[in-house]
Amino acid sequence: MPELPEVETIAREMRDSDLVGMRIIRAVIAWPKTIEGLSSGAFSQKIANQKIKDVSRRGKYLIISLNRSQLLVHLRMTGKFSIINNAQKPHSHERVRLIFADGRALCYEDQRKFGRWQLVDDSAEALAHLGLEPLSSEFTWEAFLAMLKKHSGQIKPFLLNQEHIAGLGNIYVDEALWEAKIHPQQLLSTLNENTMKALYHAIPNVLMRGLANKGTSLGDHRANYQSMRGARGKNQSELRVFHREGCPCVRCGTTIVKIVVVQRGTHFCPHCQKI
DNA sequence: GTGCCTGTTACCTC
């Protein structure tokens, strides 16, 4: 579930925590497939004795900068971090633990096991496939328009594609399309410039609101998004369409419907968002 | 117990 606002919230929390400056003395890997490209042994050997220098984000990737490499983490659906005392017994979904010199540890849990860690020398190169950062100055109207014109097909799958805009997922795409009054299955070729402009503004709007609320936490079990300290986000109360099927549209009162688009649950207002 | 659902992405074929 973590999309851009959730990953950014975690990155900020990590950056502001004691993590920066800590030295990793060893890694315990409970689920080796979490680590991409390296065996558990090679990963442990490479990461041992490195210090955490900084934490940042690109798209939905967390970038943990170490002194000799960078650790890229994609949380996929259920990845979650916490700082624990290393004496603590492993949680049932714990996949990796980085043990620090001071007796604490960074614990990584991932119920669905889809999350991936990668240790790389050059994060920019490893993440070169990602598209525009929607909250950065590179997300200009000109760049966005050029990209829309270069592609065809339905708008929702276009927005979910990380090679176009990096960091949008199912929740924020549905929210941005509602704000811009665009039907999720509208074809790119039929969008007029005013509508595209509305979408251009809606994307950072919904992301910044999510970020201000420290993310969206749906449901109440542990698998749902929580920040590093276990706090839930507050953005679920501000969602306009996502998970609101059967409820009235806050703009016009029409009942929000849910359909399936590219195998993803898709929520929209049939009155505000007409093709 | 059964079958269906889920917020992500990579990879395959047509």
Place this chain on the structure above:
DNA sequence: AGAGGTAACAGGCA
């Protein structure tokens, strides 16, 4: 390029 399907997994839910 885009559409449509599958797979990786685990657990909630009816």
